[in-house]
Amino acid sequence: MSHTSTATIPAAGQADPAGSASLRAAQRRSAELEALIAADAARFRILTGDRPTGPLHLGHYFGTLAGRVRLQRAGAELFVLVADYQVLTDRDVADRLSERIDGLVADYLATGIDPATATIFAHSAVPALNQLMLPFLSLVSVTELGRNPTVKEEIALSRQRAVSGLMLTYPVHQAADILFCKANLVPVGKDQLPHLQVARTIARRFDERYAGGSAFFPIPDPLLSATPNLLGTDGTKMSKSRGNAIALSATADETARLIRGARTDARRDITFEADVRPEVSSLVQLAALCQDRAPDEVAAEIGAGGSAELKRVVTESVNEFLRPIRQRRADLAADPGYLRGVLRDGNARAAAIASGTLTDVHALMGTGHGSA
Helix, strand or coil, X not given: CCCCCCCCCCCCCCCCXXXXXXXXXXXHHHHHHHHHHHHHHHHCEEEEEECCCCXXXXXXXXXXXXXXXXXXXXXXXXXEEECCHHHHHCCCCCCCHHHHHHHHHHHHHHXXXXXXXXXXXXXXXXXHHHHCHHXXXXXXXXXXXXXXXXXXHHHHHCCCCCCCHHHHHHHXXXXXXXXXXXCXXXXXXXXXXXXXXXXXXXXXHHHHHHXXXXXXXXXXXXXXXXXXXXXXXXXXXXXXXCCCCCECCCCHHHHHHHHHCCCCCCCCCCCCCCCCCHHHHHHHHHHHHHHCCCHHHHHHHHHHHHHHHHHHHHHHHHHHHHHHHHHHHHHHHCCHHHHHHHHHHHHHHHHHHHHHHHHHHHHHHCCCCCCC
Protein backbone atom coordinates (compact mmCIF):
# COMPACT_ATOMS: atom_id res chain seq x y z
CA MET A 1 0.00 0.00 0.00
CA SER A 2 2.96 2.36 0.25
CA HIS A 3 2.97 5.20 -2.24
CA THR A 4 5.56 7.95 -2.53
CA SER A 5 4.28 11.50 -3.00
CA THR A 6 6.06 13.86 -5.38
CA ALA A 7 3.86 16.92 -4.81
CA THR A 8 5.55 19.86 -3.09
CA ILE A 9 2.76 21.11 -0.85
CA PRO A 10 3.72 23.60 1.86
CA ALA A 11 3.73 22.10 5.34
CA ALA A 12 1.55 23.37 8.16
CA GLY A 13 2.60 26.89 9.06
CA GLN A 14 4.83 27.28 5.98
CA ALA A 15 4.40 30.51 4.03
CA ASP A 16 1.82 30.29 1.27
CA PRO A 17 -0.42 33.28 2.06
CA ALA A 18 -2.87 32.98 -0.81
CA GLY A 19 -2.87 29.19 -0.91
CA SER A 20 -2.16 29.44 -4.64
CA ALA A 21 1.05 27.40 -4.56
CA SER A 22 -0.71 24.62 -2.61
CA LEU A 23 -3.62 24.61 -5.04
CA ARG A 24 -1.42 24.51 -8.14
CA ALA A 25 0.69 21.71 -6.66
CA ALA A 26 -2.43 19.75 -5.71
CA GLN A 27 -3.92 20.19 -9.18
CA ARG A 28 -0.73 18.95 -10.84
CA ARG A 29 -0.50 16.02 -8.45
CA SER A 30 -4.18 15.15 -8.92
CA ALA A 31 -3.63 14.81 -12.67
CA GLU A 32 -0.71 12.47 -11.99
CA LEU A 33 -2.77 10.50 -9.50
CA GLU A 34 -5.63 9.99 -11.92
CA ALA A 35 -3.20 8.37 -14.36
CA LEU A 36 -1.89 6.12 -11.57
CA ILE A 37 -5.44 5.20 -10.55
CA ALA A 38 -6.27 4.26 -14.14
CA ALA A 39 -3.18 2.05 -14.26
CA ASP A 40 -3.53 0.36 -10.86
CA ALA A 41 -6.15 1.65 -8.41
CA ALA A 42 -5.39 -1.18 -5.97
CA ARG A 43 -2.23 0.63 -4.82
CA PHE A 44 -4.40 3.25 -3.11
CA ARG A 45 -6.03 3.20 0.31
CA ILE A 46 -8.53 6.06 0.55
CA LEU A 47 -9.94 7.80 3.61
CA THR A 48 -12.99 9.98 3.25
CA GLY A 49 -16.12 10.73 5.27
CA ASP A 50 -18.74 13.14 6.56
CA ARG A 51 -20.14 14.56 9.78
CA PRO A 52 -23.64 13.21 10.59
CA THR A 53 -25.24 16.66 10.84
CA GLY A 54 -28.06 16.06 8.37
CA PRO A 55 -28.93 14.31 5.11
CA LEU A 56 -26.40 14.35 2.28
CA HIS A 57 -27.39 16.41 -0.75
CA LEU A 58 -26.64 16.80 -4.45
CA GLY A 59 -23.57 18.90 -3.72
CA HIS A 60 -22.17 15.97 -1.72
CA TYR A 61 -23.13 13.53 -4.47
CA PHE A 62 -21.40 15.28 -7.33
CA GLY A 63 -18.60 16.68 -5.17
CA THR A 64 -17.56 13.51 -3.33
CA LEU A 65 -19.94 10.53 -3.33
CA ALA A 66 -19.77 9.79 -7.05
CA GLY A 67 -15.98 9.98 -6.86
CA ARG A 68 -15.85 7.54 -3.97
CA VAL A 69 -17.94 5.03 -5.88
CA ARG A 70 -15.77 5.49 -8.98
CA LEU A 71 -12.57 4.88 -7.03
CA GLN A 72 -13.98 1.85 -5.24
CA ARG A 73 -15.18 0.29 -8.49
CA ALA A 74 -11.75 0.93 -10.01
CA GLY A 75 -10.23 -1.23 -7.27
CA ALA A 76 -9.07 1.22 -4.59
CA GLU A 77 -9.54 0.29 -0.93
CA LEU A 78 -12.12 2.64 0.61
CA PHE A 79 -12.50 3.73 4.25
CA VAL A 80 -15.56 5.90 4.90
CA LEU A 81 -15.76 7.72 8.23
CA VAL A 82 -18.94 8.72 10.02
CA ALA A 83 -17.34 11.58 11.96
CA ASP A 84 -19.70 11.60 14.93
CA TYR A 85 -17.19 13.13 17.39
CA GLN A 86 -16.57 16.01 15.01
CA VAL A 87 -20.23 16.99 15.19
CA LEU A 88 -19.21 18.67 18.44
CA THR A 89 -16.64 20.86 16.68
CA ASP A 90 -19.12 23.71 16.17
CA ARG A 91 -22.18 22.48 18.06
CA ASP A 92 -23.03 22.38 21.74
CA VAL A 93 -24.72 18.96 21.50
CA ALA A 94 -24.87 16.11 18.99
CA ASP A 95 -28.59 16.32 18.22
CA ARG A 96 -30.48 13.20 16.98
CA LEU A 97 -27.15 11.52 16.37
CA SER A 98 -28.28 7.89 16.11
CA GLU A 99 -30.97 8.77 13.57
CA ARG A 100 -28.56 10.85 11.51
CA ILE A 101 -25.91 8.13 11.51
CA ASP A 102 -28.45 5.64 10.15
CA GLY A 103 -29.39 8.17 7.47
CA LEU A 104 -25.77 8.76 6.52
CA VAL A 105 -25.07 5.06 6.10
CA ALA A 106 -28.25 4.76 4.00
CA ASP A 107 -27.06 7.63 1.80
CA TYR A 108 -23.69 5.92 1.32
CA LEU A 109 -25.17 2.59 0.30
CA ALA A 110 -27.93 4.09 -1.86
CA THR A 111 -25.39 5.99 -3.95
CA GLY A 112 -23.35 2.87 -4.65
CA ILE A 113 -20.73 2.41 -1.93
CA ASP A 114 -20.35 -1.36 -1.51
CA PRO A 115 -20.11 -2.44 2.15
CA ALA A 116 -18.67 -5.79 1.08
CA THR A 117 -15.36 -4.09 0.33
CA ALA A 118 -15.62 -0.59 1.86
CA THR A 119 -15.02 -0.06 5.58
CA ILE A 120 -17.73 2.25 6.95
CA PHE A 121 -17.02 3.20 10.56
CA ALA A 122 -17.64 5.80 13.27
CA HIS A 123 -15.20 7.80 15.41
CA SER A 124 -16.84 6.84 18.68
CA ALA A 125 -16.46 3.12 17.98
CA VAL A 126 -12.71 3.25 17.33
CA PRO A 127 -11.01 4.47 20.54
CA ALA A 128 -7.48 3.67 19.35
CA LEU A 129 -7.91 6.10 16.45
CA ASN A 130 -8.76 8.92 18.84
CA GLN A 131 -5.80 8.03 21.10
CA LEU A 132 -3.47 8.88 18.21
CA MET A 133 -4.45 12.52 18.63
CA LEU A 134 -2.26 12.95 21.71
CA PRO A 135 1.10 12.02 20.14
CA PHE A 136 0.08 13.81 16.95
CA LEU A 137 -0.65 17.02 18.85
CA SER A 138 2.94 16.95 20.10
CA LEU A 139 4.15 17.18 16.50
CA VAL A 140 2.52 20.53 15.63
CA SER A 141 2.63 23.88 17.35
CA VAL A 142 -0.25 26.04 18.54
CA THR A 143 0.95 28.72 16.12
CA GLU A 144 0.73 26.31 13.19
CA LEU A 145 -2.80 25.27 14.13
CA GLY A 146 -3.91 28.87 14.64
CA ARG A 147 -2.56 29.84 11.23
CA ASN A 148 -4.72 27.28 9.38
CA PRO A 149 -6.93 29.35 7.03
CA THR A 150 -9.77 26.83 6.97
CA VAL A 151 -9.90 26.76 10.78
CA LYS A 152 -9.89 30.57 10.83
CA GLU A 153 -12.85 30.65 8.45
CA GLU A 154 -14.75 27.98 10.39
CA ILE A 155 -14.21 29.89 13.64
CA ALA A 156 -15.47 33.09 11.99
CA LEU A 157 -18.59 31.29 10.75
CA SER A 158 -19.20 29.35 13.98
CA ARG A 159 -22.59 29.75 15.63
CA GLN A 160 -21.04 29.40 19.07
CA ARG A 161 -20.18 32.34 21.32
CA ALA A 162 -16.82 30.74 22.09
CA VAL A 163 -15.40 27.92 20.00
CA SER A 164 -14.20 24.74 21.68
CA GLY A 165 -10.65 23.46 21.68
CA LEU A 166 -11.84 20.78 19.29
CA MET A 167 -12.15 23.44 16.58
CA LEU A 168 -8.46 24.31 16.83
CA THR A 169 -7.41 20.66 16.88
CA TYR A 170 -9.86 19.59 14.15
CA PRO A 171 -7.06 19.16 11.56
CA VAL A 172 -5.11 16.93 14.00
CA HIS A 173 -8.17 14.75 14.50
CA GLN A 174 -8.47 14.51 10.73
CA ALA A 175 -4.81 13.50 10.61
CA ALA A 176 -5.61 10.64 12.99
CA ASP A 177 -8.53 9.66 10.75
CA ILE A 178 -6.23 9.48 7.74
CA LEU A 179 -3.12 7.97 9.29
CA PHE A 180 -4.62 5.31 11.57
CA CYS A 181 -5.27 3.16 8.49
CA LYS A 182 -2.22 4.51 6.61
CA ALA A 183 -4.36 5.98 3.86
CA ASN A 184 -2.28 7.39 1.02
CA LEU A 185 -5.04 9.20 -0.88
CA VAL A 186 -7.68 11.65 0.39
CA PRO A 187 -10.30 13.13 -1.95
CA VAL A 188 -10.76 16.78 -0.95
CA GLY A 189 -12.09 20.13 -2.10
CA LYS A 190 -9.62 22.99 -2.31
CA ASP A 191 -10.88 24.43 1.00
CA GLN A 192 -9.75 21.23 2.76
CA LEU A 193 -6.17 21.37 1.49
CA PRO A 194 -4.88 23.17 4.64
CA HIS A 195 -6.26 20.33 6.80
CA LEU A 196 -4.52 17.71 4.67
CA GLN A 197 -1.29 19.69 4.86
CA VAL A 198 -1.43 19.21 8.65
CA ALA A 199 -1.78 15.43 8.19
CA ARG A 200 1.16 15.41 5.77
CA THR A 201 3.27 17.41 8.24
CA ILE A 202 2.41 15.07 11.12
CA ALA A 203 3.21 11.96 9.06
CA ARG A 204 6.54 13.42 7.95
CA ARG A 205 7.55 14.57 11.43
CA PHE A 206 6.57 11.28 13.06
CA ASP A 207 8.59 9.32 10.52
CA GLU A 208 11.62 11.59 11.03
CA ARG A 209 11.43 11.70 14.83
CA TYR A 210 10.40 8.16 15.72
CA ALA A 211 10.84 5.91 12.67
CA GLY A 212 14.37 6.89 11.71
CA GLY A 213 13.14 8.53 8.53
CA SER A 214 11.50 5.35 7.20
CA ALA A 215 7.95 5.59 5.90
CA PHE A 216 5.95 4.20 8.82
CA PHE A 217 3.17 6.59 7.88
CA PRO A 218 2.79 7.24 4.15
CA ILE A 219 2.50 10.92 3.16
CA PRO A 220 -1.15 11.18 2.06
CA ASP A 221 -1.89 12.84 -1.27
CA PRO A 222 -4.89 15.08 -1.92
CA LEU A 223 -7.08 14.17 -4.89
CA LEU A 224 -9.02 17.23 -5.99
CA SER A 225 -12.49 16.81 -7.44
CA ALA A 226 -12.93 17.99 -11.03
CA THR A 227 -16.60 18.77 -10.40
CA PRO A 228 -17.34 22.49 -9.93
CA ASN A 229 -18.99 23.54 -6.68
CA LEU A 230 -22.77 23.85 -6.89
CA LEU A 231 -24.49 26.79 -5.26
CA GLY A 232 -27.48 26.38 -2.99
CA THR A 233 -30.94 27.49 -4.09
CA ASP A 234 -30.37 30.87 -2.38
CA GLY A 235 -27.23 31.55 -4.40
CA THR A 236 -24.83 30.91 -1.50
CA LYS A 237 -22.67 27.87 -0.73
CA MET A 238 -24.76 24.70 -0.67
CA SER A 239 -25.01 23.55 2.94
CA LYS A 240 -27.08 21.23 5.10
CA SER A 241 -27.36 23.90 7.78
CA ARG A 242 -28.60 26.66 5.46
CA GLY A 243 -31.62 24.76 4.14
CA ASN A 244 -30.62 25.58 0.56
CA ALA A 245 -29.71 22.08 -0.62
CA ILE A 246 -31.62 19.28 -2.32
CA ALA A 247 -31.18 16.22 -0.11
CA LEU A 248 -30.73 12.82 -1.74
CA SER A 249 -33.70 11.73 0.36
CA ALA A 250 -35.95 14.62 -0.73
CA THR A 251 -39.21 13.69 -2.44
CA ALA A 252 -39.98 14.75 -6.00
CA ASP A 253 -42.39 17.40 -4.69
CA GLU A 254 -39.87 18.76 -2.19
CA THR A 255 -37.28 18.93 -4.97
CA ALA A 256 -39.67 20.82 -7.25
CA ARG A 257 -40.49 23.31 -4.49
CA LEU A 258 -36.82 23.99 -3.72
CA ILE A 259 -35.92 24.51 -7.37
CA ARG A 260 -38.99 26.69 -7.94
CA GLY A 261 -37.69 29.05 -5.24
CA ALA A 262 -34.10 29.05 -6.50
CA ARG A 263 -32.49 32.42 -7.16
CA THR A 264 -31.81 33.38 -10.79
CA ASP A 265 -31.46 36.83 -12.46
CA ALA A 266 -33.42 39.26 -14.63
CA ARG A 267 -32.05 38.18 -18.03
CA ARG A 268 -34.41 36.00 -20.04
CA ASP A 269 -31.90 34.15 -22.20
CA ILE A 270 -30.17 31.27 -20.44
CA THR A 271 -26.40 31.04 -20.75
CA PHE A 272 -23.65 29.22 -18.91
CA GLU A 273 -21.33 31.95 -17.60
CA ALA A 274 -20.25 30.94 -14.11
CA ASP A 275 -18.32 34.13 -13.35
CA VAL A 276 -21.01 36.50 -14.65
CA ARG A 277 -24.22 34.60 -13.83
CA PRO A 278 -23.37 32.30 -10.91
CA GLU A 279 -26.94 31.41 -9.82
CA VAL A 280 -28.20 30.64 -13.34
CA SER A 281 -25.00 28.81 -14.23
CA SER A 282 -25.18 26.65 -11.10
CA LEU A 283 -28.69 25.52 -12.08
CA VAL A 284 -27.53 24.82 -15.64
CA GLN A 285 -24.56 22.87 -14.21
CA LEU A 286 -26.88 20.82 -12.02
CA ALA A 287 -29.09 19.85 -14.96
CA ALA A 288 -26.02 19.05 -17.04
CA LEU A 289 -24.54 16.80 -14.33
CA CYS A 290 -27.82 14.93 -13.98
CA GLN A 291 -28.08 14.51 -17.75
CA ASP A 292 -24.34 13.76 -18.19
CA ARG A 293 -24.06 16.51 -20.79
CA ALA A 294 -22.03 19.68 -21.28
CA PRO A 295 -23.54 22.73 -19.51
CA ASP A 296 -23.17 24.94 -22.61
CA GLU A 297 -25.28 22.45 -24.53
CA VAL A 298 -28.01 22.44 -21.90
CA ALA A 299 -28.03 26.25 -21.72
CA ALA A 300 -28.27 26.59 -25.51
CA GLU A 301 -31.18 24.17 -25.58
CA ILE A 302 -33.12 26.25 -23.04
CA GLY A 303 -32.10 29.51 -24.70
CA ALA A 304 -34.87 32.10 -24.63
CA GLY A 305 -37.08 29.92 -22.45
CA GLY A 306 -36.03 31.94 -19.42
CA SER A 307 -35.91 31.06 -15.76
CA ALA A 308 -39.21 29.19 -15.80
CA GLU A 309 -38.00 26.78 -18.47
CA LEU A 310 -34.62 26.45 -16.77
CA LYS A 311 -36.26 25.46 -13.50
CA ARG A 312 -38.55 23.01 -15.29
CA VAL A 313 -35.57 21.33 -16.97
CA VAL A 314 -33.59 21.23 -13.72
CA THR A 315 -36.51 19.78 -11.76
CA GLU A 316 -37.14 17.09 -14.35
CA SER A 317 -33.44 16.24 -14.63
CA VAL A 318 -32.87 16.04 -10.88
CA ASN A 319 -35.98 13.98 -10.18
CA GLU A 320 -35.15 11.53 -12.94
CA PHE A 321 -31.56 11.23 -11.77
CA LEU A 322 -32.50 10.72 -8.12
CA ARG A 323 -35.34 8.28 -8.78
CA PRO A 324 -33.30 5.04 -8.41
CA ILE A 325 -31.22 6.46 -5.55
CA ARG A 326 -34.38 7.44 -3.65
CA GLN A 327 -35.86 3.99 -4.13
CA ARG A 328 -32.72 2.23 -2.89
CA ARG A 329 -32.49 4.61 0.04
CA ALA A 330 -36.13 4.05 1.02
CA ASP A 331 -35.57 0.28 0.99
CA LEU A 332 -32.45 0.64 3.14
CA ALA A 333 -34.08 3.03 5.60
CA ALA A 334 -36.83 0.47 6.13
CA ASP A 335 -34.25 -1.95 7.55
CA PRO A 336 -32.26 -0.06 10.23
CA GLY A 337 -30.94 -3.35 11.58
CA TYR A 338 -29.10 -3.92 8.32
CA LEU A 339 -27.64 -0.39 8.35
CA ARG A 340 -26.39 -0.84 11.91
CA GLY A 341 -24.93 -4.22 10.99
CA VAL A 342 -22.94 -2.61 8.17
CA LEU A 343 -21.61 -0.02 10.60
CA ARG A 344 -20.89 -2.63 13.28
CA ASP A 345 -18.82 -4.69 10.82
CA GLY A 346 -16.93 -1.62 9.65
CA ASN A 347 -16.32 -0.50 13.23
CA ALA A 348 -14.81 -3.87 14.09
CA ARG A 349 -12.43 -3.80 11.14
CA ALA A 350 -11.40 -0.18 11.73
CA ALA A 351 -10.88 -0.85 15.44
CA ALA A 352 -8.57 -3.78 14.71
CA ILE A 353 -6.49 -1.69 12.28
CA ALA A 354 -6.35 1.28 14.68
CA SER A 355 -5.27 -0.93 17.58
CA GLY A 356 -2.42 -2.34 15.50
CA THR A 357 -1.31 1.13 14.44
CA LEU A 358 -1.45 2.44 18.01
CA THR A 359 0.58 -0.52 19.29
CA ASP A 360 3.25 0.16 16.65
CA VAL A 361 3.24 3.89 17.49
CA HIS A 362 3.76 3.08 21.18
CA ALA A 363 6.65 0.77 20.29
CA LEU A 364 8.34 3.38 18.08
CA MET A 365 7.87 6.10 20.71
CA GLY A 366 8.89 3.87 23.62
CA THR A 367 5.53 4.37 25.35
CA GLY A 368 2.56 2.16 26.17
CA HIS A 369 4.42 -0.12 28.61
CA GLY A 370 2.08 -2.48 30.39
CA SER A 371 -0.76 -2.02 27.92
CA ALA A 372 -2.56 -5.09 26.67
